[in-house]
Structures are given as C-alpha cells and as structure tokens.
Amino acid sequence: PGKNVLIVYAHQEPKSFNGSLLKIAVEELTKQGCSVTVSDLYAMQFEPRATRNDIVGEPSQNIPLSKKSDFSRGYNCPCLLLEMDDLPVESFPLFWFNMPAILKGWMDRVLVQGFAYDLSKVYDGGLLQDKLSLFSFTTGGSKEKYAIRGDIRYLLWPMQHGIMHFCGVKVLEPHICYAPENVSEEKRKEMLAAWSQRLKTLWKEEPIDCSPEWYFK
Amino acid sequence: PGKNVLIVYAHQEPKSFNGSLLKIAVEELTKQGCSVTVSDLYAMQFEPRATRNDIVGEPSQNIPLSKKSDFSRGYNCPCLLLEMDDLPVESFPLFWFNMPAILKGWMDRVLVQGFAYDLSKVYDGGLLQDKLSLFSFTTGGSKEKYAIRGDIRYLLWPMQHGIMHFCGVKVLEPHICYAPENVSEEKRKEMLAAWSQRLKTLWKEEPIDCSPEWYFK
Numbered sequence: 130p131g132k133n134v135l136i137v138y139a140h141q142e143p144k145s146f147n148g149s150l151l152k153i154a155v156e157e158l159t160k161q162g163c164s165v166t167v168s169d170l171y172a173m174q175f176e177p178r179a180t181r182n183d184i185v186g187e188p189s190q191n192i193p194l195s196k197k198s199d200f201s202r203g204y205n206c207p208c209l210l211l212e213m214d215d216l217p218v219e220s221f222p223l224f225w226f227n228m229p230a231i232l233k234g235w236m237d238r239v240l241v242q243g244f245a246y247d248l249s250k251v252y253d254g255g256l257l258q259d260k261l262s263l264f265s266f267t268t269g270g271s272k273e274k275y276a277i278r279g280d281i282r283y284l285l286w287p288m289q290h291g292i293m294h295f296c297g298v299k300v301l302e303p304h305i306c307y308a309p310e311n312v313s314e315e316k317r318k319e320m321l322a323a324w325s326q327r328l329k330t331l332w333k334e335e336p337i338d339c340s341p342e343w344y345f346k
Numbered sequence: 347p348g349k350n351v352l353i354v355y356a357h358q359e360p361k362s363f364n365g366s367l368l369k370i371a372v373e374e375l376t377k378q379g380c381s382v383t384v385s386d387l388y389a390m391q392f393e394p395r396a397t398r399n400d401i402v403g404e405p406s407q408n409i410p411l412s413k414k415s416d417f418s419r420g421y422n423c424p425c426l427l428l429e430m431d432d433l434p435v436e437s438f439p440l441f442w443f444n445m446p447a448i449l450k451g452w453m454d455r456v457l458v459q460g461f462a463y464d465l466s467k468v469y470d471g472g473l474l475q476d477k478l479s480l481f482s483f484t485t486g487g488s489k490e491k492y493a494i495r496g497d498i499r500y501l502l503w504p505m506q507h508g509i510m511h512f513c514g515v516k517v518l519e520p521h522i523c524y525a526p527e528n529v530s531e532e533k534r535k536e537m538l539a540a541w542s543q544r545l546k547t548l549w550k551e552e553p554i555d556c557s558p559e560w561y562f563k
Contacts, residue, residue, distance in 0.1 A: 141396075171395065171397065177395060177448065177451065178448045179358075179441070179446065224396070224450075224454050225450075225457070226507070226509065227504045227508065229450075229454060230395060230396070233444065233445070236441075236442050237446060278507070279503075279558040279562075283503045283504075283562070284503060284504045284508060286443070286496070286500045287443035287444045290443070291444065291501060292443065
C-alpha cells in the first residue's frame with residue numbers, strides 16, 4: 130500500500146503468456162494501493178544500444194565508452210532517470226539463459242554510474258539499497274531440462290547478483306514459469322493463479338541471501 | 347590456415363582497448379592464412395531487438411513470439427544467415443556481468459531454431475557442432491574484485507554453456523583483459539602482446555570441458 134512499483138516488461142505480444150502475467154501484476158498491485166508504472170520496452174521501441182549519444186563530452190582514447198557515462202555530470206536521457214522505483218519487477222521470456230537484448234539494454238543504459246553505483250559504493254553499499262527487485266520470467270524448456278545440466282539458479286547470478294545486488298538492490302525469489310507453451314491450458318491457468326496468489330503476500334517476503342551459496346550450493 | 351573466422355565485435359570506439367584487441371586479431375589471423383570476417387555491430391547499427399519483423403506468419407496466441415522464429419520456414423533476415431563460421435570470436439567489454447545488449451541481440455537474432463539448434467538437437471548434438479568459439483572481453487573491475495564474490499567463471503555459464511554449448515559449439519578458454527583503463531600503459535601493451543601471442547597457437551588449443559564443474563568447481 131502506497132508502494133511504487135516499476136514493471137520493466139519485455140515481450141512483443143500483449144496476448145502472450147508474459148502479457149497475461151503482466152496484466153495480473155498490474156491488477157493485483159493496483160488493487161493493493163500500489164502505484165504501478167509499466168515500461169513496456171518493445172512498445173516504447175526502447176533503444177538497447179549504449180552509444181555515444183548517451184555520453185556527455187568527448188570519450189577519451191583507450192577508455193571503454195561505457196565507463197564515461199557520468200550521471201553526475203549530466204546524463205542526456207532524462208526519460209531514463211525515472212526508471213527506478215521501490216520495486217522493479219523485470220518480466221520477460223528467457224532468451225539464451227538470459228534476458229532478451231532489449232531488457233539487457235535497459236540495464237546497460239539506465240543503471241549508470243552515479244545513479245545506481247559509484248566507485249566503491251557497490252553491493253550492500255550500492256546507491257539503490259532501499260529498493261527491492263524481482264525477476265519474473267518464462268522459459269522454453271521444462272524444469273527438468275534445466276535441471277539436467279546444473280541448476281537454473283546458475284543463470285540468475287549475472288542478473289540478480291551482478292546487476293541488482295551490485296547496485297544494492299535486494300532481490301526477492303525469482304518467479305519462474307516453465308515452458309508455458311508446452312503445457313495444458315489448465316496448467317497455464319494454474320500458473321497465472323499462482324502468480325496472482327504470490328503477489329498478495331509479496332510485501333511480507335524476505336529477500337534472498339544473495340551469496341554464491343544461494344546460487345551454487 | 348584456410349580457416350574461416352568470424353569476429354563479432356561490440357565496441358563503439360575504434361580507438362578503445364577493445365578496438366586494439368580486434369586489430370591484433372585481424373592482423374594475426376590473416377597472417378596465418380585465415381579468412382577473417384568482422385561483424386562490427388555498432389558500426390553496422392545492428393538491431394538487437396527481436397521483433398515480429400523477424401518472424402514469418404502470424405504469431406499464435408499465448409506463445410512467446412521468439413519461439414516462432416523458424417529458420418526452415420524462411421527466416422527473413424538473410425544477412426544474418428552468413429554470420430556463423432568456423433570460429434566465432436566474441437569481442438566486447440563486459441557490461442553488467444554480461445555481454446552488451448547489442449551483442450546479446452546478435453545471439454537472440456542469429457542463433458535461431460533450425461539453424462543453431464533444433465528440438466532435441468542441442469548441446470553435443472547441436473547443429474553447430476563443427477564450430478569453435480572464443481569469448482574475448484575486457485572488464486571494468488580488477489581480477490581481485492571479481493574474485494571477492496565468487497569467481498568470474500560464474501558469469502561465463504550463460505554465455506558459454508547456455509548459448510555456445512547449447513548449439514554444439516565448442517568453447518576455447520575465454521580471453522579476459524582485466525580493467526585495461528586502470529592499469530599502466532606498459533601493462534596495457536603487455537596485455538595486447540599476450541593476446542597476439544595466444545593467437546599464434548590458437549588452433550592447437552583444446553576446448554574446455556563445458557560441464558558445471560568447470561564453472562563452479
């Protein structure tokens with residue numbers, strides 16, 4: 130109640146299963162009195178490429194351009210400054226053990242130095258340490274397929290630890306819907322109901338312990 | 347000698363350290379008699395977003411669009427079909443424990459079903475099993491910084507295993523240059539020389555064992 134929620138949504142098709150998950154999240158969280166904002170990246174035609182257009186001044190020689198993004202000196206995409214709020218929920222289909230490029234581009238361009246982290250202000254001291262996050266995604270393969278070779282948690286390390294934890298953002302348990310396209314309509318409905326149910330008590334959840342043990346125990 | 351090499355390069359600035367690494371690779375491999383092709387993603391203004399423009403026909407309801415890419419039914423970006431060859435070398439600065447979005451978009455849009463994998467033709471049976479790959483990248487943080495929390499190999503899992511190994515592509519040891527922007531000019535020159543040196547005997551290298559143990563032992 131009174132919480133601000135930003136949903137960064139990365140699916141092309143409103144009628145997709147991801148679209149249904151989004152709709153449920155917006156409805157349930159709004160009903161709770163949260164203020165919900167959706168960044169629908171494909172609909173916004175969000176630019177995933179980090180280029181010199183994002184950078185003020187001339188890049189120095191031999192320094193990777195990305196490192197020159199300096200929020201404090203004036204980041205020239207003001208629309209991006211509004212993109213972080215109490216609870217960012219990342220919502221997407223898993224592409225290649227990872228986020229789709231358009232969502233990775235959101236991370237690359239929004240979470241800049243001076244805004245999300247700064248020199249030694251990282252991890253528990255990151256600049257976004259009063260925020261919570263949650264990754265909600267669907268997969269192509271079944272749960273069993275992901276378990277054959279290791280554990281699905283392995284692929285969460287770069288997203289949850291390398292991005293969110295690095296910026297100080299606490300991380301709730303991810304919400305994974307396995308292979309919605311390969312299950313029955315009834316099972317899909319169960320998955321949607323489970324998401325709705327989880328959202329009802331979301332604010333009582335404890336963040337995960339974002340240590341290597343959680344991922345690779 | 348006689349090998350075809352594709353370098354997928356993702357840096358905005360030719361004068362960057364990544365640009366120098368690219369130049370060395372092109373020179374050394376050409377000198378060996380390899381046929382070297384460079385996909386300079388930023389220069390090509392490569393589109394990282396996978397949209398319905400990539401898809402033939404109408405997407406079905408409730409099915410994630412990405413799954414509808416069907417190479418065999420006619421993939422409508424023919425320029426992308428040429429993108430795989432004997433040795434893809436991915437060359438990029440690490441952004442957020444991961445590839446930059448533009449390179450992730452290359453993976454999303456080039457490695458489509460029917461071309462890179464197919465139903466049960468995955469991992470050692472993947473469709474690109476006669477190919478080798480190598481990830482060459484630079485980092486912002488020092489080697490020590492990456493070792494504080496786990497191991498840099500953790501973040502290689504989605505890229506090397508989840509993408510390359512999944513398609514059957516064998517993976518050579520990654521080539522990592524740590525924090526080139528924070529070291530002396532002399533150290534940078536040493537790093538460039540080491541890359542050049544490694545390339546001289548590259549074709550004698552054995553691929554890594556792409557099992558969970560390699561990453562998380």
